[in-house]
Amino acid sequence: MKYIVILGDGMADYPLTELNGKTPLQIANKPNIDYIALKGRNGILRTIPDKMQPGSDVANLSVLGYDPIKYYTGRGPIEAVSLGINLRENETAFRCNLVTLESNKMKDYSAGHIDSEDAKKLIETINKELGTHSIKFYNGISYRHVLVIANNAIEKTECIPPHDITDQNIDPYLPRGEGSKILLELMKKSQEILKNHPINNKRTREGKKPANFIWPWSQGKKPKLQSFKEKFGVEGAIISAVDLIRGIGLLMGLKVIQVPGATGYYNTNYTGKAEQALKTLENKDFIYIHVEAPDEAGHAADIENKIKAIENIDEKIVGKILNEINELTENYKIAILPDHPTPIKVKTHTKDPVPVAIYTNNEKGDKVTKFDEPSAKKGALGLLEGEQFMNLFIKN
Ligand SMILES: [Zn+2]
Structure with a gap:
């Protein structure tokens, strides 16, 4: 059959x-x-x-x-697997969007559907600056990337999908609860790294939206x-x-x-x-x-x-x-x-x-x-x- x-x-x-x-x-x-x-x-x-x-x-x-x-444990681990990432027992995977903020508002959850080539360079820089033995950024397609963190507290952090808060002030929607400190720090540092990144300067010159922030969400461990x-x-x-x-x-x-x-x-x-x-x-x-x-x-x-x-x-x-x-x-x-x-x-x-x-x-x-x-x-x-x-x- x-x-x-x-x-x-x-x-x-x-x-x-x-x-x-x-x-x-x-x-x-x-x-x-x-x-x-x-x-x-x-x-x-x-x-x-x-x-x-x-x-x-x-x-x-x-x-x-x-x-x-x-x-179902989250979107993050499924996308991690599709990128060929071998998630370990102690690791949690997040979907990590490259997004555009404007005056602290979520202007675009996709950074203008950023092309993969621009995105790759930004994610590589972020990983070089913020990556450690327990924190890794993986480059995916367009605005869709993966953040893997080896820390058990992070699994339960409350995260909101960025496409649900378009044009809203992000403050009430930032990660909350257990483990959120790690994420908030990464997000804040990403802003500094991305602000004057040559790729974003080029994008702004070309009239495109800059990818000036990261937004992790839908995390989970690898489903068995x-x-x-x-x-x-x-x-x-x-x-x-x-x-x-x-x-x-x-x-x-x-x-x-x-x-x-x-x-x-x-x-x-x-x-x-x-x-x-x-x-x-x-x-x-x-x-x-x-x-x-x-x-x-x-x-x-x-x-x-x-x-x-x-x-x-x-x-x-x-x-x-x-x-x-x-x-x-x-x-x-x-x-x-x-x-x-x-x-x-x-x-x-x-x-x-x-x-x-x-x-x-x-x-x-x-x-x-x-x-x-x-x-x-x-x-x-x-x-x-x-x-x-x-x-x-x-x-x-
Ligand atoms: Zn469907």
Whole structure:
């Protein structure tokens, strides 16, 4: 048996007046995805536990069959793993943003989406000046970096995501509680180091925002996950352009497959993802294909590109796989779902359960004929909770 999960990040939505009360999934022309729903069993899946934030990390852990309440420790350690950092038992990893402050206000949580080349030089300087045997800064992509501290007090420090305090005075949102002193000192010193850094002088001259502060948040220790192979008995791989999703895969012992031209944006190489998935299935039994584009469109409130992203997933990924999978195997299962909704109206993630369809090629389906939010609710699978999905998908 071969198992294929196709995940359209943030694909689910709310009815829109611009679409005559329909959702992008209902409007998109997607014959292949609808075929999965028509021939398969359908339901809705709760991917975000009650008390947790609807992040892609939490949601994808759920979809992959791991209870986030038990296993999620923070974004920092997942990104650390995706950067190849080998976190030790006594180390805590933070996501560390390069940000722009203006008159002590959070002007930009991304320092103007600083390019990786500029960011690398800044992080290298910070690490040279502030790094010790127990404090290390690691350079990531754009504004997204990692700070690792070997100190047990730091795990419980209260930290706030910088994208939640745009244009606000930062003082009430600085790290608080146990261990915060270490962070506050690093942040203060970063300001002095970055203030007149040649890279920032150049950025200001070019009319770009300077990266004049660091902001550590979402810290945790390395989660201890049983491998996917041990848990579900199949060897698997993951395809994603997003560090956070790759990190989750690595933590589970899934092989990360590189796809040239996979960008995590509207222009991603959809066909390449399908090609690599099929190739991977020649010697592995499970593939998880993550596509970021519909989520980006949701955040941008871009209806047209959200529909287009769904249609691209339909034609270039689901269609291609349905066309070619028979050459590879006689028995297969395909599931299609989002990790969480990213509704156009709210421009951010929500916790609503998501539609899911599971197609097994030699089994009968239920009565649902289309893949969308209202149709899925009428499916035979009913409401599934978190890790139930993967158990059902692989163990039946
Ligand atoms: Zn997501």
